[in-house]
Amino acid sequence: MTDSNCIFCKIANGDIPSATIYEDDLFRVILDISPAMKGHALILPKNHCHDLTDIEEATAAKALLVASKVEKAMMKVLSCDGVNLLQNTGAAAGQSVFHLHFHLIPRYENDSVTIPWTTLSYADGEANELAAKLKAAL
Numbered sequence: 465m466t467d468s469n470c471i472f473c474k475i476a477n478g479d480i481p482s483a484t485i486y487e488d489d490l491f492r493v494i495l496d497i498s499p500a501m502k503g504h505a506l507i508l509p510k511n512h513c514h515d516l517t518d519i520e521e522a523t524a525a526k527a528l529l530v531a532s533k534v535e536k537a538m539m540k541v542l543s544c545d546g547v548n549l550l551q552n553t554g555a556a557a558g559q560s561v562f563h564l565h566f567h568l569i570p571r572y573e574n575d576s577v578t579i580p581w582t583t584l585s586y587a588d589g590e591a592n593e594l595a596a597k598l599k600a601a602l
């Protein structure tokens with residue numbers, strides 16, 4: 465299913481042209497229009513879903529295989545030293561286009577890409593308590 469108001473539905477299904485590097489029945493992989501690094505790619509499911517919370521099982525099952533395939537091509541063609549795989553769910557997490565997508569960002573030793581966070585710490589027992597709550601909600 466696609467959403468006629470969604471730009472990534474249009475790109476994923478070929479209604480808007482894109483720099484496509486991979487396509488199959490479930491996905492199109494394109495180059496990001498404003499890349500963090502040259503070669504920065506987006507894996508777009510062809511079916512509309514908002515984010516990882518409403519992904520279809522068949523799409524979820526295949527997404528990492530597509531990511532692995534594209535990462536290998538990046539390593540080979542771009543000679544990058546590493547790749548970040550990122551997915552943002554919700555505006556608070558940085559999502560700006562509300563059609564699920566996975567970022568693949570080629571990385572080089574000492575490049576200028578920043579994906580920073582500062583670390584917190586847990587009080588005694590807090591991590592186990594939180595893990596138990598999350599486990600109960602699965």
Ligand code: AMP
Nearest residue numbers: 495496497498499552558559560561562
């Ligand atoms: P996010 O902030 O995780 O939702 O990422 C959205 C990404 O989509 C950003 O990196 C944008 O540069 C990229 N983007 C937005 N519109 C287009 C487009 N028409 N073609 C390619 N990439 C796009």
Ligand code: ZN
Nearest residue numbers: 470473512563
């Ligand atoms: Zn969509």
